[in-house]
Amino acid sequence: xxxxxxxxxxxxDELLSVIIQKLIDSDDILNCAVCAAVCSSWQSVVKDxxxxxxxxxxxxxxxxxxxNCVNRQSCxxxxxxxNKFREIPLPEVKGRWVSSQVKLPPPPxxxxxxxxxxxxxxxxxxxxxxxxxxxxSLYVSSKLAFCRPGDRNWTSIVHDQYxxxxxxxxxxxxxxNCCKVKSGRGIKRYRTPDPIAIHSFDxxxxxxxxxxxxxxxxxxxxxxxxxxxxDHPHAPTAExxxxxxxxxxxxxxxxxLVELNSDLFIVSRFLIPHKSYPCxxxxxxxxxxxxxxxxxxxxVNNIGNNAVLLGENNSTTCVVSSDGEDNYFRAxxxxxxxxxxxxxxxxxxxxFTMYSTASTAFTTLDNVYKSKLASGLIRV
Amino acid sequence: MxxxxxxxxxxxxxxxxxxxxxxxxxxxxxxxxxxxxxxxAKGFLEDNSEEADDEAIVVPLPNVSAAVLSxxxxxxxxxxxxxxxxxxxxxxxxxxxxxxxxLSDDKLGELMLAANYLGVNYLLDVLCDVTADRIKNKxxxxxxxxxxxxNDFTPEEEAELRAQCPWAFEGVDQD
Numbered sequence: 001x002x003x004x005x006x007x008x009x010x011x012x013d014e015l016l017s018v019i020i021q022k023l024i025d026s027d028d029i030l031n032c033a034v035c036a037a038v039c040s041s042w043q044s045v046v047k048d049x050x051x052x053x054x055x056x057x058x059x060x061x062x063x064x065x066x067x068n069c070v071n072r073q074s075c076x077x078x079x080x081x082x083n084k085f086r087e088i089p090l091p092e093v094k095g096r097w098v099s100s101q102v103k104l105p106p107p108p109x110x111x112x113x114x115x116x117x118x119x120x121x122x123x124x125x126x127x128x129x130x131x132x133x134x135x136x137s138l139y140v141s142s143k144l145a146f147c148r149p150g151d152r153n154w155t156s157i158v159h160d161q162y163x164x165x166x167x168x169x170x171x172x173x174x175x176x177n178c179c180k181v182k183s184g185r186g187i188k189r190y191r192t193p194d195p196i197a198i199h200s201f202d203x204x205x206x207x208x209x210x211x212x213x214x215x216x217x218x219x220x221x222x223x224x225x226x227x228x229x230x231d232h233p234h235a236p237t238a239e240x241x242x243x244x245x246x247x248x249x250x251x252x253x254x255x256x257l258v259e260l261n262s263d264l265f266i267v268s269r270f271l272i273p274h275k276s277y278p279c280x281x282x283x284x285x286x287x288x289x290x291x292x293x294x295x296x297x298x299x300v301n302n303i304g305n306n307a308v309l310l311g312e313n314n315s316t317t318c319v320v321s322s323d324g325e326d327n328y329f330r331a332x333x334x335x336x337x338x339x340x341x342x343x344x345x346x347x348x349x350x351x352f353t354m355y356s357t358a359s360t361a362f363t364t365l366d367n368v369y370k371s372k373l374a375s376g377l378i379r380v
Numbered sequence: 381m382x383x384x385x386x387x388x389x390x391x392x393x394x395x396x397x398x399x400x401x402x403x404x405x406x407x408x409x410x411x412x413x414x415x416x417x418x419x420x421a422k423g424f425l426e427d428n429s430e431e432a433d434d435e436a437i438v439v440p441l442p443n444v445s446a447a448v449l450s451x452x453x454x455x456x457x458x459x460x461x462x463x464x465x466x467x468x469x470x471x472x473x474x475x476x477x478x479x480x481x482x483l484s485d486d487k488l489g490e491l492m493l494a495a496n497y498l499g500v501n502y503l504l505d506v507l508c509d510v511t512a513d514r515i516k517n518k519x520x521x522x523x524x525x526x527x528x529x530x531n532d533f534t535p536e537e538e539a540e541l542r543a544q545c546p547w548a549f550e551g552v553d554q555d
Contacts, residue, residue, distance in 0.1 A: 008489040008528040015496055015508065022512035037520040037541045037549070039532050 017045045212259050217241075225257075246297035248286045260306050264290040266297065267308060267334065282362075285334055285355055303332055303357050310336040332357050398425070399438045406446035407438065410453050415439065417456050419499030444494045451487070452494060455479055455503065476506045485514065485526060520549050 020035050036046040217227045225241045245266055249255045252268035266288050271280040288297040305320050320331035334355040355362050396412040415421045421439045428437055462472055488510060495504040515523045524531055542549055
């Protein structure tokens with residue numbers, strides 16, 4: 001009898017490609033990456049197939065919140081095109097917001113950057129990109145640090161001690177498969193590697209901070225917007241911006257920094273108590289745009305061809321094409337998730353709602369979304 | 381499975397037997413309709429159709445062992461009987477599941493090669509599904525070992541891949 005090794009390795013290429021196709025079907029980016037790392041012929045098969053299977057709209061990352069999943073170390077992707085969910089187990093998610101895709105260096109001993117609850121990590125591009133930046137923030141002690149894949153240590157980001165990072169971590173803007181990072185030698189553009197454009201499915205729990213025009217921008221408490229400079233690679237600094245957030249931000253429950261058509265926006269979200277449950281509901285949004293010349297904010301009631309998706313702690317935007325093909329979101333609308341914790345029921349309720357910026361009307365979306373307990377939307 | 385009714389449906393063909401000769405020289409008697417499911421056998425029978433007595437025909441299958449053939453023949457036979465009847469797809473799927481569930485990894489590979497050589501496409505599709513399922517959400521090394529694939533990346537390339545996506549090498553599911 002032929003030994004096992006012989007039989008499998010003599011599989012003809014066309015069979016391999018059928019198997020690989022089956023593996024990476026249904027937008028399974030994880031298996032896609034594994035297949036590409038097996039050997040060079042698999043890599044080229046994946047490369048060929050990837051362009052065929054690449055979905056028009058990227059899947060959304062949903063935070064896992066089903067009733068059994070308090071200790072569940074996984075995350076769930078939602079594909080708006082197929083209405084399908086895919087759960088991917090993560091080794092490190094419990095109590096931390098750490099992407100499994102990035103091997104994080106251990107914190108240097110004696111530093112304040114302890115790995116505690118509240119650590120949030122995001123990446124600038126796919127962690128497969130050697131130039132990818134990993135940014136970590138620690139909510140409790142308001143520390144920010146970054147590293148690159150392969151680094152042995154975190155590099156702390158020096159910031160003014162009076163600037164407190166609230167709900168922070170920052171968000172990298174990665175439009176058009178690239179990300180720009182300001183370094184000592186000017187602005188560098190990093191392309192997301194193709195074909196396996198995996199983005200961090202972690203994690204950014206920030207309510208708005210983002211990577212915008214070469215910098216991270218974060219919303220701080222004390223009504224500051226600050227940005228993080230990478231001019232000196234080993235001592236990045238955070239600096240307060242001269243323009244403050246508009247006055248609505250103080251009263252809003254959540255403020256999200258958002259980039260739309262390369263302008264900077266703040267989406268402010270207001271909540272009121274629920275009538276019958278001890279929880280709160282979103283009641284209004286105010287969208288303001290920054291005029292970079294005058295450094296002033298202007299309220300807008302039209303966000304054009306864009307849809308904004310707001311999670312509990314993060315936001316993302318997508319452009320809705322005007323030809324109406326393959327649109328899963330409506331233009332000029334804000335999609336958001338409400339988490340409700342009615343104690344007398346003892347379960348989490350989640351509501352996925354659409355807010356039309358033009359008509360200021362709220363529409364609760366159908367049960368496909370609701371039943372899956374979506375929270376924390378992030379586009380990947 | 382419903383064998384009582386099906387045995388009668390192929391009783392006419394069961395009279396006609398063909399002999400298949402495996403790679404290890406064993407001769408296996410099969411019904412002609414089963415043999416016709418195997419592309420090389422079908423071709424051989426067409427080429428030798430002037431032969432009056434089917435019983436005398438011995439079809440050589442030099443790429444398939446007797447052990448694999450004796451797994452394949454009952455499968456193909458039952459599958460033929462199933463698909464001859466207006467049964468639901470669900471039933472066929474259940475039958476396929478039952479057939480593949482207990483296959484060892486080695487056997488799976490052998491069957492896949494055999495199904496490919498013999499051109500039994502419906503079986504091939506099922507086997508590809510099963511293979512994909514078995515290496516889904518596994519680490520790179522698991523996949524390599526499972527399929528006996530020689531890692532042809534240079535040590536530098538390999539190190540780079542590992543640095544870039546170490547999780548791919550760690551395995552997502554418990555192996």
